[in-house]
Amino acid sequence: MKKNTRLNLLIALAYCVTLIGGMYLGYRFLKDQGFNVQKDIRLANNTEEEKVEDIIHIIKKKYVDEVNAESLKNLPIDSLLHQLDPHSAYLPPKEAFELAETLEGNFEGVGVEYYILNDTLLVTHVVKDGPAFASGIKQGDKILKVDTATVSGRSLPRSAMMGKIKGKKGTTVQLTVLQQGATTPTLFNIKRGKVEVSSIDAAYMINQETAYIRIGKFGATTDTDFANTLKNLKTKGMKKMVLDLRDNGGGYLTAATALANQFLPENKLIVYTQGKHEPRTNYFTTGGGEFEQGKLAVLINENSASASEIFAGAIQDLNRGIIIGRRSFGKGLVQEQFAFEDGSALNLTIARYYTPLGRSIQKSYKRGYKAYQQEIKDRLDNGELTAESAKVDSLMNNMPYITKDGKKIFAGGGIQPDIYVKLDTLGYNNFYATLLQKNIFVDFVFETLADRYTSEYLNKAVSVFNISDRDYIDFLKYAESKKITIDTKQLIPAKPLIYKNLKLMLYKYYLGDVGYYKAHNQSDAMVKQALGYLASN
Numbered sequence: 001m002k003k004n005t006r007l008n009l010l011i012a013l014a015y016c017v018t019l020i021g022g023m024y025l026g027y028r029f030l031k032d033q034g035f036n037v038q039k040d041i042r043l044a045n046n047t048e049e050e051k052v053e054d055i056i057h058i059i060k061k062k063y064v065d066e067v068n069a070e071s072l073k074n075l076p077i078d079s080l081l082h083q084l085d086p087h088s089a090y091l092p093p094k095e096a097f098e099l100a101e102t103l104e105g106n107f108e109g110v111g112v113e114y115y116i117l118n119d120t121l122l123v124t125h126v127v128k129d130g131p132a133f134a135s136g137i138k139q140g141d142k143i144l145k146v147d148t149a150t151v152s153g154r155s156l157p158r159s160a161m162m163g164k165i166k167g168k169k170g171t172t173v174q175l176t177v178l179q180q181g182a183t184t185p186t187l188f189n190i191k192r193g194k195v196e197v198s199s200i201d202a203a204y205m206i207n208q209e210t211a212y213i214r215i216g217k218f219g220a221t222t223d224t225d226f227a228n229t230l231k232n233l234k235t236k237g238m239k240k241m242v243l244d245l246r247d248n249g250g251g252y253l254t255a256a257t258a259l260a261n262q263f264l265p266e267n268k269l270i271v272y273t274q275g276k277h278e279p280r281t282n283y284f285t286t287g288g289g290e291f292e293q294g295k296l297a298v299l300i301n302e303n304s305a306s307a308s309e310i311f312a313g314a315i316q317d318l319n320r321g322i323i324i325g326r327r328s329f330g331k332g333l334v335q336e337q338f339a340f341e342d343g344s345a346l347n348l349t350i351a352r353y354y355t356p357l358g359r360s361i362q363k364s365y366k367r368g369y370k371a372y373q374q375e376i377k378d379r380l381d382n383g384e385l386t387a388e389s390a391k392v393d394s395l396m397n398n399m400p401y402i403t404k405d406g407k408k409i410f411a412g413g414g415i416q417p418d419i420y421v422k423l424d425t426l427g428y429n430n431f432y433a434t435l436l437q438k439n440i441f442v443d444f445v446f447e448t449l450a451d452r453y454t455s456e457y458l459n460k461a462v463s464v465f466n467i468s469d470r471d472y473i474d475f476l477k478y479a480e481s482k483k484i485t486i487d488t489k490q491l492i493p494a495k496p497l498i499y500k501n502l503k504l505m506l507y508k509y510y511l512g513d514v515g516y517y518k519a520h521n522q523s524d525a526m527v528k529q530a531l532g533y534l535a536s537n
Helices: 003-015 048-062 075-083 093-103 130-134 160-165 221-235 255-262 307-317 367-383 387-392 430-437 441-446 455-460 471-480 488-520 525-534
Strands: 020-021 036-038 089-091 112-117 120-126 144-146 172-178 186-191 199-207 211-217 239-243 269-274 281-284 295-298 324-325 331-339 345-354 400-402 409-410
Touching: 020 075, 048 075, 048 345, 048 471, 075 089, 075 307, 089 093, 089 441, 112 441, 160 172, 160 441, 211 221, 211 488, 211 525, 221 255, 221 488, 255 269, 255 307, 255 441, 269 307, 295 307, 295 525, 324 525, 409 455, 441 488, 455 488, 471 488
Parallel strands: 036 331, 211 239, 239 295, 295 324
Antiparallel strands: 020 112, 089 345, 112 120, 120 144, 144 172, 172 186, 199 211, 269 281, 269 345, 331 345, 400 409
């Protein structure tokens, strides 16, 4: 992994500071890109040798590419699947069960976000109208016990904390909570329920005629949430849009195609799938979208994957908007699940996703240029590609292609933006990375800085606010108290980032995701590029 990519992932991890209790556990959208589960009665064999035989049989019948099955026969299951692609995998019974739970869409719990601060569960957000909200739990409260288990003062892993609070709708959990300003704890008996969570992380008017909308995942309600958001923003004068899909790892195929339908006219090809044993399947728009005419800028980065890439690829190929940022992840493989009688399962890649112009979204996991050329030849030979579509396929070694309207796009796996914005690493040194890794920013904000400001003040001052010099000095003292050595030489270039990060964490705590992005977008390079483009076109 490249240094910049590692650093970017670290930064993204640091910004995701709150853990989502109950309602979000396991919600990773593993039903990614049309994921299907097959119950095949012939998969009743449970020994390693018998499973290998069955898996090879399925590979011959279903796998996306031609495979020399004879070369796989004497390999253990994991080694066998490693010969295929990065997303084909064998799941032991426990992992297969957990995956099945997520595919069911189990978003049930009490509706709180919390952070483990000094071995104490600090409530950082309570979902409005959720079970915890109705019971009277508030931001800033501390959870001391979950049922009879003491969680305060114990170094329990995060997964253990989350597992104690989540649960099925209708079941009850007892929380012992020390509320802000109280000297004695209060018992809350909370009946778990279904918590409604919007797919839209943030949506607001960034200027008089331009809306900023961030979608962090493609879920079952994304289309409905988005349509409702658009109607609200239109009443505020929205004519242009910045749609932020950075760090959006994907989700449901239907959510991506439904979102594309909001922007594209009727009967336009959004995406198609195809594999050696899977005939081509096309996905077209139906028309009647809420934003078919307004100007659009879409933001992507190296962590935008699968469903995000399907949407961005359609917008780019059909020249509906401008794509800004960095090349996307390149996840364009479709998996199908085959279940064994003992509860284990095989996830096998059966097809690829292609943009309207025939570009493969999947980045190469094979050998470089020669492998690209061989795969082009194989797909031409078996009829998957025509000579014309081969010109624009992602296997063309990252060569540019001019569309019929004169727009230049690039192939090579993932989506290459129209306007590239490099990752700014100025000030991201080892000292700053240590502060991130040790959660010093988050701990200082929750433990000290939050008490110095109010949500009302922060909301009014978003365009001009910065932490004070006193805050900065106290932060350094706090870091030293946590055994962090202050490296003066590295501190100087990192200082602007420290100010910025403390501001963002403060806004996140008091004003949630919307506040965070309002503060972040004040200086975000991609957002500035998008606004500049929309203003001049």
